[in-house]
Amino acid sequence: MSTRERIVETALTLFNQQGSGVVSTNHIAAACGISPGNLYYHFRNKEEIIRAIFHQLTRVGAEEYLAINAARPPETAAAVTAMLDTFVMVQRFNWRYRFFKRELTVLLHHDPLLAAEFAEVHRSHRQMVHDAIARSVGEGFIAPLADEELTLFVEELWLIILFWLNYLEVGGEEVNDATLARGNAVLMSALRPHLTAPAREALAAVKTKER
Amino acid sequence: MSTRERIVETALTLFNQQGSGVVSTNHIAAACGISPGNLYYHFRNKEEIIRAIFHQLTRVGAEEYLAINAARPPETAAAVTAMLDTFVMVQRFNWRYRFFKRELTVLLHHDPLLAAEFAEVHRSHRQMVHDAIARSVGEGFIAPLADEELTLFVEELWLIILFWLNYLEVGGEEVNDATLARGNAVLMSALRPHLTAPAREALAAVKTKER
DNA sequence: GTCTATAAGCGGATAGAC
DNA sequence: GTCTATCCGCTTATAGAC
Structure with missing residues (x-):
């Protein structure tokens, strides 16, 4: 692994543990076993390291999403399975880059360049959710919605x-498999009123199979 | 207004504008027109100022909530009106103390004492929402739910x-009356599938009256 | 690419006079 | 209650040798 990559990985670990605010470039260099000067050879400043983490996160996220959803067949059962798998993937993903989500608003406030990049990714991800729901409506998995309702x-x-x-962190709750699963349950709770009868059956079938 | 109160108000303004991370105690003292030493006479450190803002926020929030909900009559129309008023109140409230919400996870990570206090308030507020929904079920305004479903x-x-x-900020959207209203629309969208027929009628009546 | 050394500045916090 | 003066520690960032 190149020095540059080691800096990014080390920074991610430290940021997740202690928060990016209290971890200085000196800390990162020390944890990497390199000098501060060397770190500044590879990155202009701390923001640039954070942006590098963000780029990695974006790339990895897109890959994992596509691996699950790119070629799923158009059956309701497959749709339900893909949806549940995606939920789990996203939760694990958020946990891996937890400092970024935790500090998101502060980071974006701090770095207008990062804010612009994130806003674009944010919109495109939201569009992906939109397309996924619209496709599911077409497949009879979710009940039809007016355009405005769908957007909301x-x-x-x-x-x-x-x-x-x-939400978990501000409530003082530990992040673990149980609390992450509860997040998925909340998502399902939001989704449930919109599911069609076949989807409910497919969901019940998947859940039965899991036991 | 006492010096102590002026420090709290000034800090709130600066934190909202620039973020609590970049506003130092020196900045606050200068903006207050007092010396750094004097600020430290009134507060032990910056965390204590932030906690003072949090205590104000908690007190004001409880007052405003009770003013709307304490003595509402048990009719469905009154329940719908109170609910809509509460949504608007909460949005304005969040905006007034926006730095606190924006930086919440970072602030709590930084100050375990604040984290403990917030977690308690968080639980009690969530319980208030729980009670309000349960009451509305009793009044025939929301369709009955199993306990587990209600919690989710x-x-x-x-x-x-x-x-x-x-959510607005990370998407790069401006916070204004229109985007705050969209937040209420999202809330209504989450609520709508659970409303009973009388509640839908009451809601439609309120909306018609507003025009 | 990597190191050492160091400049320059800021933030938090305190002591002691008034 | 309020001020002035000041200390310490740390961070960012750069210069220049190897």
Whole structure:
């Protein structure tokens, strides 16, 4: 692994443990076993390291999402399975980059360049949720919605996905498999009133199989 | 206004504008027109100022909530009106103390004492939402729910209320009357599938009257 | 690419006079 | 209650040798 990559990985670990605010470039260099000067050879400043983490996060997230959803067949059962798998993937993903989500608003306030980049990714991800729901309506998995209702529904789902980890943390709750699963349960609770009868059956079938 | 109160108000303004991370105690003292030493006479450190803001926020929030909900009559129309008024109140409230919500996870990570205090308030507020929904079920305004479903539904609503402002900010959207109103629309969208027929009629009546 | 050394500045916090 | 003066520690960032 190159020095540059080691800096990014080390920074991610320290940021997750202690928060990016209290971890200085000196800390990162020391934990890497390199000198501060060397760190500044590879990165202009701390913001640039954070942006590098963000780029990695974006790339990895897209890959994992596509691996689950790119080629799923159009059956309701497959849709339900893909949806549940995606929920789990997103939760694990958020946990891996937890400092970023935890400090998101502060980081964006601090670095306008990062804010612009994130806003674009944010919109495109929300669009992906929108497309996924619209496709599911077409497949008879979700009950039809007016355009405006669909937009609000997507925002609701996307907000839960984005902030569940923060919700746990501000409530003083530990992040573990049980609390992450509860986040998925909240998502399902938001989704349930919109499911069609076949989807409910498919969901029940998947759940039965899991036991 | 006492010096202590002026420090708290000035700090709130500066934190909202620039973020608590970049505003130092020196900045606050200068903006107050007092010396750094004097500030430290009134507060042991910056965390104590932030906790003072939090205590004000908690007190004001409870007062405003009770003013709307304490003595509402048990009719469905009154329940719908109180609910809508509460949504608007909460949005304005979050905006007034926006730095606190924006930086919440970071602030709590930084100050275990604040974290403990906030967790308690958080639980009690969530319980208030729970009680309000349970009462509305009793009044025939919301369709009956199993206990587990009710808990998930409350978490869903509470999460939207807590993080709508953050959601807007991370998307690079301006916070204004229109985007705050959209937050209320998302809340209504989450609520709508659970409303009973009389509640839908009452809601439609209120909306018609508003025009 | 990597190191050492160091400049320059800021933040938190306190002592002691008034 | 309020001020002035000041200390300490730390961070960011750069210069220049190897």
